[in-house]
Amino acid sequence: MVELEIEKLTLRFGGLTVLSGVSFAVEKAELFALIGPNGAGKTSVLNCVSGLYPGEGTIRFRGQNISGLSAHNVARLGIARTFQHGELFPHMTVAENLLTGRHARIRTNPLKEMFFSDSVRREEVAHREAVEKIIDFVELERYRNTQVANLPFGTQKIVGFARALAMEPAILLLDEPSAGLNRDEREDLARFILRIKHELGIAMIWIEHDMQMVADLADRLHVLEYGRSVTDGPPQQVLKDPRVIAAYLGSSGGS
Amino acid sequence: MSSREPRASGYFRSSYAQGLRLLETRTQWTALVLFLTALGIFPFTATSFQLDLACQVFLAAIGAIALMLLTGYAGQVSLGHAGLIAAGAFTAGILFKEFGAKFWITIPAAAVVGALIGLIFGLPSLRLRGLYLAVSTLALHFIVVYLGGEYETKRGFSTGILIDAPRVGDFIIRDRKIWYFVLLSFAAAALLISLNLLRSRTGRAWAAIRSHETIAEALGIGVPAHKLLAFVISSSMTAVAGALFGYYRGFVSVEAFSLFLSIQYVAMIIIGGMGSLLGAILGAVFVTLLPYVIEYAVAQLPNARSYAGMLAAFNYAAFGVVMILFLIFEPQGLVGIWRRVQNYFLLWPFKQKPLGGGRK
Numbered sequence: 001m002v003e004l005e006i007e008k009l010t011l012r013f014g015g016l017t018v019l020s021g022v023s024f025a026v027e028k029a030e031l032f033a034l035i036g037p038n039g040a041g042k043t044s045v046l047n048c049v050s051g052l053y054p055g056e057g058t059i060r061f062r063g064q065n066i067s068g069l070s071a072h073n074v075a076r077l078g079i080a081r082t083f084q085h086g087e088l089f090p091h092m093t094v095a096e097n098l099l100t101g102r103h104a105r106i107r108t109n110p111l112k113e114m115f116f117s118d119s120v121r122r123e124e125v126a127h128r129e130a131v132e133k134i135i136d137f138v139e140l141e142r143y144r145n146t147q148v149a150n151l152p153f154g155t156q157k158i159v160g161f162a163r164a165l166a167m168e169p170a171i172l173l174l175d176e177p178s179a180g181l182n183r184d185e186r187e188d189l190a191r192f193i194l195r196i197k198h199e200l201g202i203a204m205i206w207i208e209h210d211m212q213m214v215a216d217l218a219d220r221l222h223v224l225e226y227g228r229s230v231t232d233g234p235p236q237q238v239l240k241d242p243r244v245i246a247a248y249l250g251s252s253g254g255s
Numbered sequence: 256m257s258s259r260e261p262r263a264s265g266y267f268r269s270s271y272a273q274g275l276r277l278l279e280t281r282t283q284w285t286a287l288v289l290f291l292t293a294l295g296i297f298p299f300t301a302t303s304f305q306l307d308l309a310c311q312v313f314l315a316a317i318g319a320i321a322l323m324l325l326t327g328y329a330g331q332v333s334l335g336h337a338g339l340i341a342a343g344a345f346t347a348g349i350l351f352k353e354f355g356a357k358f359w360i361t362i363p364a365a366a367v368v369g370a371l372i373g374l375i376f377g378l379p380s381l382r383l384r385g386l387y388l389a390v391s392t393l394a395l396h397f398i399v400v401y402l403g404g405e406y407e408t409k410r411g412f413s414t415g416i417l418i419d420a421p422r423v424g425d426f427i428i429r430d431r432k433i434w435y436f437v438l439l440s441f442a443a444a445a446l447l448i449s450l451n452l453l454r455s456r457t458g459r460a461w462a463a464i465r466s467h468e469t470i471a472e473a474l475g476i477g478v479p480a481h482k483l484l485a486f487v488i489s490s491s492m493t494a495v496a497g498a499l500f501g502y503y504r505g506f507v508s509v510e511a512f513s514l515f516l517s518i519q520y521v522a523m524i525i526i527g528g529m530g531s532l533l534g535a536i537l538g539a540v541f542v543t544l545l546p547y548v549i550e551y552a553v554a555q556l557p558n559a560r561s562y563a564g565m566l567a568a569f570n571y572a573a574f575g576v577v578m579i580l581f582l583i584f585e586p587q588g589l590v591g592i593w594r595r596v597q598n599y600f601l602l603w604p605f606k607q608k609p610l611g612g613g614r615k
Contacts, residue, residue: 104475
């Protein structure tokens, strides 16, 4: 079942063409890695999907055209994302950050909230429980009531990851989740990603620079260079592709 | 919001509902009861002048809490606060003068007028940020004050509108002691409503918008709607404070709503401590009492009479100096000082908080 389908995605900023004609499709429970050298346009693809950049072309989520939708409506449909630097709310605790991630799922209105009526209390408790499940999932129990600003960077990235997961998405867009993590944290992250794939069946578009991790985990790779799709396929095949090697290392002029 | 500081021993929750309570421990309940008792006894021991000060503090506290929601939590700067207070006062004044409307009509009417003005003057916030937004809210101030002035002159109340003491049934609120309790209840209601909003979905959305709009948007938060909501709720509360101010004074006139009043409210939330309701209240107390303290201090000087004419200048200058001192030495405001003192006693005989945050 195709979850997300991108067709001829093009993005221009004035005279600068950032993406031109990028197309791919991601299936349910697929771990889809998006790789390419710096500046290839990987994050721009995610920004287009999540509605932060206005791209041309069509983006379909479960058959529904979502190009042109505003970012919060895309999120409400079930497309969640993480950001390169975590981009958390530093003054909130871990649990509050995750609760904020559940914003679109919480059904209370400001009038009832003013009086904190029983229905608001029940709703808050229910969502606090849901948050606790996510905290369990990513093993952040000891930090649940710690302000995010006081956490080490690696843990903050996991919180960002958990916040996206708290949205209960159908598709998870991961923007370099492993950048800045040490070896232990990377292993944890790999474990979480595999559990999400196998236990929750969420499709993931995963931007990653750690080729070893990509080769080990990803189901399929899509390579971008200068905003164009270079190739697409299973990791072993793609990583041996001379065009991909050339994109990363540059081709030697003579041979 | 409950304090995040660690306790010396343990406090353990057994349900998530427990974590949502505003007051969790017996100590907190005892403190509240003691505080309320003190507030209840105060009017019976205070002089008429002290009662007036307390009433002014309550009025200022409602305005400061409302501005704190908007600026300290939702991150939207506003310099139109005096305009909103004026709008509330004039709504009450005009409804009373033209239609003889009762207290229980004019107060909700002021809330509605405030909400509408908030909706209109919140619109620029969808495009503007920071200083630019602040300047756009200035327009609100001038428009309201202009319209108020026009009404006064056209209807021949050029010195101001006189409002009778509010009457609820056969009961007339005229005595200062009664006013004290009325204003105290309104301030308490404003505080409770704000606390409730901040511990639920709306409050979290505001905090998210303040720290990162794009991220908030990507999490499914409707940023424009929540910004407008912040303006609507804050303006509505402020206008109610304005209407109460009009009734309390028994008199509404544009002179009372200068731009300096807006600056004073901004000062309250900065001096009190951004992002804290307790800060808004402490700031309201501080800024309301400061001129009286200065007046008292000047009166103690030798040759006090010769300085009397300069009192206003002293006030403005002291105000500026205090703001600068706070910004440099205590950016967290009065609430920062309060927390440090609290920590000192909670942690004694230790000095440092445990690493890793401790309890919520």
